Amino acid sequence: MRFWEDEIKKYEGRIEKIEHSPHPTKLGSNRLLYEIWRDYRRHSLAAWDAGEPFVYGRGVAFRILKAMKLHEVSVGFEGDRAGKKANHYLGAARNLGYPDHGCDRIMAGLGMVFSGDLPKPALTITSNYPCDPENQASLISSRAFGCPSIGVDIPATTDDKALKYVVSQLEDMIRQIEQYIPGIRYSEPRLIEYQGLWHRQHKALKDIYRLKAAVPCPIAGSDSFRLPPFAIADDPRVAQYAEMYRDELAERVSRGFGAVDGERLRLAWLVSAPVYVDPWTFLAGKGVSVPFFEFGLAAYAFGFSQSDPWTGASERGELSPLEEEARAALINSWSGPAERRVRDLLQACRDLKIDGIVHYQLWGCPNLISSSQMVADRARSELGLPSILIQGAALDAERLSWSELQSKLTDFIEVCLANKKR
Amino acid sequence: MTMVDTEQQLASLLQAGAEPNNTKWAREWKKRGGKVIGLLCSYVPEEVIHAAGMLPYHITGTLHGQPKESLLYWPSNVEQYYAHALESLLTGGLDFLDGVVCTDSTDASRRCLDVWRHIGKTPYCYMLHVPYRRAEVVNQEFAGEVASFRDSLQSHFSARIADDALLASIRLHNRMRAEMAKVYDVRKLETPPLSGAEFLGLTTAALVMPKETFLKELAEVFRYLAQRKTSLPVVTPRLMVSSDRLFHPGYLEAIESQGALVAMDDLDTGSRYFEQLGDTDSDPIESLARRYMGRPGTPRMEDWDRQIDRMIALAREYRIDGIINLPQEFDYPRHFASPYFRQRLQQEGIPVFMVSRDHIPAHIGPLRTRVGAFIEMIEAGDNKSFGGRA
Numbered sequence: 001m002r003f004w005e006d007e008i009k010k011y012e013g014r015i016e017k018i019e020h021s022p023h024p025t026k027l028g029s030n031r032l033l034y035e036i037w038r039d040y041r042r043h044s045l046a047a048w049d050a051g052e053p054f055v056y057g058r059g060v061a062f063r064i065l066k067a068m069k070l071h072e073v074s075v076g077f078e079g080d081r082a083g084k085k086a087n088h089y090l091g092a093a094r095n096l097g098y099p100d101h102g103c104d105r106i107m108a109g110l111g112m113v114f115s116g117d118l119p120k121p122a123l124t125i126t127s128n129y130p131c132d133p134e135n136q137a138s139l140i141s142s143r144a145f146g147c148p149s150i151g152v153d154i155p156a157t158t159d160d161k162a163l164k165y166v167v168s169q170l171e172d173m174i175r176q177i178e179q180y181i182p183g184i185r186y187s188e189p190r191l192i193e194y195q196g197l198w199h200r201q202h203k204a205l206k207d208i209y210r211l212k213a214a215v216p217c218p219i220a221g222s223d224s225f226r227l228p229p230f231a232i233a234d235d236p237r238v239a240q241y242a243e244m245y246r247d248e249l250a251e252r253v254s255r256g257f258g259a260v261d262g263e264r265l266r267l268a269w270l271v272s273a274p275v276y277v278d279p280w281t282f283l284a285g286k287g288v289s290v291p292f293f294e295f296g297l298a299a300y301a302f303g304f305s306q307s308d309p310w311t312g313a314s315e316r317g318e319l320s321p322l323e324e325e326a327r328a329a330l331i332n333s334w335s336g337p338a339e340r341r342v343r344d345l346l347q348a349c350r351d352l353k354i355d356g357i358v359h360y361q362l363w364g365c366p367n368l369i370s371s372s373q374m375v376a377d378r379a380r381s382e383l384g385l386p387s388i389l390i391q392g393a394a395l396d397a398e399r400l401s402w403s404e405l406q407s408k409l410t411d412f413i414e415v416c417l418a419n420k421k422r
Numbered sequence: 423m424t425m426v427d428t429e430q431q432l433a434s435l436l437q438a439g440a441e442p443n444n445t446k447w448a449r450e451w452k453k454r455g456g457k458v459i460g461l462l463c464s465y466v467p468e469e470v471i472h473a474a475g476m477l478p479y480h481i482t483g484t485l486h487g488q489p490k491e492s493l494l495y496w497p498s499n500v501e502q503y504y505a506h507a508l509e510s511l512l513t514g515g516l517d518f519l520d521g522v523v524c525t526d527s528t529d530a531s532r533r534c535l536d537v538w539r540h541i542g543k544t545p546y547c548y549m550l551h552v553p554y555r556r557a558e559v560v561n562q563e564f565a566g567e568v569a570s571f572r573d574s575l576q577s578h579f580s581a582r583i584a585d586d587a588l589l590a591s592i593r594l595h596n597r598m599r600a601e602m603a604k605v606y607d608v609r610k611l612e613t614p615p616l617s618g619a620e621f622l623g624l625t626t627a628a629l630v631m632p633k634e635t636f637l638k639e640l641a642e643v644f645r646y647l648a649q650r651k652t653s654l655p656v657v658t659p660r661l662m663v664s665s666d667r668l669f670h671p672g673y674l675e676a677i678e679s680q681g682a683l684v685a686m687d688d689l690d691t692g693s694r695y696f697e698q699l700g701d702t703d704s705d706p707i708e709s710l711a712r713r714y715m716g717r718p719g720t721p722r723m724e725d726w727d728r729q730i731d732r733m734i735a736l737a738r739e740y741r742i743d744g745i746i747n748l749p750q751e752f753d754y755p756r757h758f759a760s761p762y763f764r765q766r767l768q769q770e771g772i773p774v775f776m777v778s779r780d781h782i783p784a785h786i787g788p789l790r791t792r793v794g795a796f797i798e799m800i801e802a803g804d805n806k807s808f809g810g811r812a
Contacts, residue, residue: 097761097776101499102754126724128554132529135554136758139724143762151555151724155563156526165563172559336526337549338536366500366752367529373495374540391497 003117004041004048007081011038025259027223029244036241040232047071048119053181056141057125059297060152060329061173063198063233064322065125067191068177068184072231073118075137079109079395083275086395089115098140103364104396105272106133113141123147123180125173129154129335130296131367150176154329156336158307166326191321194233199315201228202303204242209302211249213352216258217266217289218249221280223259224290225273230301260289265416268292268345268354270375272362272394277402279409286413291352296334299344304351305331306343338371342378349383356416357387358409363399386419388412428646435639436616439626439669441485445515447631451477452518457579460516460544462507462524463531464690464720465552467710469595469700470572472633473587474579476520480629480691482669483507484515485782495537501752502781503667504534511543521546521578523571527554528722528755546578554723556715565711572707588706592713598633599696601640606693608647609685610740613657615650618684619671625692626669654678659743659800660685662736664763665779666720666749666756667691672783673748680794686740688733694718721759730766737772744773744800746793751778773800 011034018031048054054071065072082089086104089111094100098110112118124142126135126149142149152169155162174186205228211218228242252259264287271294273279283290292298299305308331314324333344349357357379359372369391376387390408392400423431437443448458457476461468468478483506489496492508510516522544524535532549539547550567553560572583602625608614609621616624628636661682663674668691674684687693700713718732719725737745745767749756760776767774775796777789 097764099754099757101752102757126554128526132722132754133758136755139726140758140762143726149724151557153553153555153560153563155553155567156532156549156551161566165559168559172557336532338533338540361497363499364754365529366754367533370496370500370504370530370533371536374537377540391499 002045003078003082003085003112004045006083006085007041008038008045010083011035011041025220027219027226027245027248029241029248030223030226032237032241032244033226033228036229036232036235036237040229040235044071053122053184054119055123055125055177056121056138059231060127060154061125061170061325062231063191063194064170064174064186064325066194066233067188068174068186070177070181070184071119073121074134074231075109075113075141076103076105076134077109077231078112078118079105079107080275082108082112082395086276089117090396099364101364103131103133103362104393104399105362106137106364108395110137110140113144120145121147123177124149126151127154127329129329130332131334131365133364148176148180152329154335158309158330158336160309162330163310163323163326166329167320167322170322170325188321191325195314195321195324197236197239198230198233200239201230201242202301204239204246205301206303207246208242208249209304209351211246211253212291214253215266215353216256216260216263217291218252218257218259219291220259220284220289222278224269224280225293227301230297258289260284260287262287263289265289265355265413265420266291266353267416268294268349268352268357270294270345270357270359270372271365271368272360274360274392274397274400274405275394276397277405279405282406283409286410288413292348292354294333294345294348296332297328298348299333300328300331304344304347305333306347307331307333307336307340334367338374341371342375345375346379346382349379349385354385355420356412357385358412359387359389361389361391363391363393363396384419386412386415388415423642425646428643431639432643432646432650435627435643436620436623439482439623439630444482444485444626444630445518447635448477448479449518451632457520458518459546460519460522462504462522462534462538463527463552464695465525465527465714466523466550467568467571467714469588469591469710470568470575470583471523472594473591474575474581474583476575476579476581477632479519481507481510481516481522482626482630483781484509484513485670487782495541496534499752501528501530501667501750503669503750504530506781507534508537508541511538511541516544519544521548523548523550525550525552527552527720528753530753548574553715556723556725561708561711561715564715565708568710568714569707585706588710589702592700592702592706592709594633596699596702598628598637599699601637601644602628602696605640605644605647613651614683614685615647615652617652617654617674617678618661618663618687619674619678620652621684621687622668622671622674622689622692625689625695629691629695652683654683656681657683659683659797660741662686662688662733662740662742662745664688664733664745664747666753667781668748668750668779670782672786673779673789676783676786676790677746677793680790680797682793682797686736686742688718688736688745690720693736720755721763722755726759726762727766730763733763733767734770734772737770742772744775744796746796747774747776748779749776751780773803
């Protein structure tokens with residue numbers, strides 16, 4: 001069974017579970033989310049079977065690729081979902097000589113690529129930011145399948161010069177895709193339509209961010225990490241899901257509902273999370289909510305970026321469609337200097353009334369591992385917040401045992417409670 | 423000067439990049455009232471610093487012991503060159519620096535500069551964006567980066583960097599590169615004057631010394647090099663070593679101790695440092711951008727095939743019997759590119775062997791054993807005559 005067929009079964013199971021025994025504190029909108037995912041996987045499988053072209057690429061161009069009616073695969077994103085087959089895929093990548101200690105999201109994704117569990121790319125899009133391993137995965141794939149590779153270089157600055165530079169490369173990327181894949185044409189009206197869907201979604205996400213600031217936090221457990229699938233930019237239900245999600249939170253806040261009984265602490269959780277265990281239920285059981293999960297595009301998605309000189313410009317029609325895409329590529333919190341990450345993160349901690357920060361450092365991610373201590377120092381000096389730095393993996397349970405993680409989190413909760421009393 | 427004197431002079435030059443010598447020239451420069459700017463990446467156009475009348479100094483990091491002070495900021499599972507560089511900073515070994523410049527060429531390099539800035543011991547910290555692609559638009563972008571760097575240096579240090587000074591600096595660096603290319607030519611000899619480890623000593627000398635001084639000292643030993651023969655007991659098989667940010671010759675010594683000659687390198691601290699001259703007939707900023715974007719890249723750059731083609735060409739030119747890929751542990755661009763590099767090199771009939779290394783020699787015993795096995799494989803294998811041996 002191909003990986004995406006497994007995925008369809010997984011989502012069907014979840015939908016059925018929600019239908020027959022809905023969880024008392026989990027969000028009802030999750031059902032729509034799973035339906036979107038199920039249908040996306042079905043659609044992708046049908047395209048694969050029909051021999052339609054797939055592009056391995058980076059988030060830098062996902063809406064543009066949709067506007068060209070192309071199917072996109074992100075190796076890291078697929079790796080994230082490896083679930084029970086993670087060890088199989090990690091082993092496949094390691095057997096081919098990829099680094100044992102590399103980012104396991106990318107390693108699992110490469111394992112899928114080389115196991116034939118993902119469609120072969122017609123071309124790949126590469127980009128330097130936000131991280132090296134994702135870029136390397138695209139370069140590896142283009143060499144492995146002998147397909148063209150198109151690069152979009154992202155500068156470390158966020159200004160109009162940088163915007164122009166990225167736009168010129170996006171224009172060139174479009175020209176090259178049209179040249180390499182017969183019958184594929186870019187449609188600007190289609191891009192504008194998808195950006196319209198994004199604006200609707202973004203508006204709801206900004207509300208969600210604001211609602212998460214409520215005390216007690218209206219959301220807990222794995223729902224804290226639930227996000228609209230941005231990459232499925234052509235499905236209007238994604239915006240609808242974000243609005244449903246927002247409305248549910250608003251209803252909860254209006255009646256003072258807290259998803260964690262007796263909320264004692266509010267944590268920010270950074271970078272990644274172990275998907276092989278469930279720390280969220282564990283934390284909720286100790287009265288801890290997690291209103292903020294840091295990912296590279298969080299500040300863009302929720303509208304709190306501190307390095308975005310174009311805030312609101314898109315909604316005011318001041319950016320061209322490609323400038324809007326360039327802007328999204330430029331303001332990732334994990335790109336450029338660490339100061340960008342620090343400023344975005346501290347802003348989220350202020351906005352969401354955070355009491356402590358868990359840095360879940362992903363092995364193989366030098367970008368975030370080596371900026372953790374300075375983030376922790378700044379959170380302590382500017383906001384008085386304690387941090388814990390935990391090295392682990394997303395998929396590879398060998399890196400960190402569940403008992404060790406529980407013990408570290410338990411100790412950290414005590415530290416945060418003591419700090420809060422001061 | 424007698425042969426003994428010249429040999430001593432050569433020995434001293436080959437030790438210039440080693441501790442404690444490697445900061446000697448920078449400290450003297452500083453004592454004379456000059457400014458010293460540390461570089462953490464080979465993509466920084468050092469000509470700009472030189473043209474400002476300052477000393478560009480390539481930071482080697484501590485070359486002994488495991489980092490302790492930097493562990494707080496730089497865990498042991500992130501590329502260790504930067505840990506050793508931060509260790510130098512935190513233990514006072516780089517107190518003479520007036521500034522430090524790095525690039526975002528890898529995740530680790532840009533984060534190292536972030537940590538450097540955060541520690542706050544060096545007054546001036548600057549990061550250049552280095553595009554990872556090859557295209558005209560990219561050269562223009564990098565020219566803008568180089569121009570901004572020049573403006574920043576001028577403004578921070580109240581210095582003036584005129585176009586004439588930049589052109590003079592490009593000429594000086596070209597001279598250094600041309601002289602090094604001549605020296606590298608003798609590596610083609612059956613018995614070259616220096617071992618591979620000694621050649622690394624020579625190139626790291628160029629990284630830490632003022633270029634004028636280096637050129638003068640190199641000129642004094644250049645003729646002698648033509649007569650000299652390496653003291654290595656065995657000069658076959660001829661190996662090439664490929665890596666990034668390798669400063670310590672200990673790894674090459676360990677390889678050669680197993681009965682081989684490191685006859686060529688693919689190192690950014692070696693041949694890649696001086697390959698490709700800067701154009702002196704055009705705008706100096708554009709010339710620098712073209713030179714740095716056009717020089718042989720690291721696996722972080724997207725042009726993997728160009729990098730491998732260069733290695734293949736060098737292997738033929740220098741009659742290489744096998745290539746040792748020595749990625750630093752946790753250097754992800756090189757690690758992820760390695761399976762493809764291996765595949766392409768093997769398709770060309772070049773035996774290739776990969777072993778991870780630290781920044782300073784560690785686990786040398788197992789390395790020697792594995793290198794020994796690789797040498798045996800080359801000597802027994804069908805690829806023995808690859809490239810033809812003189």
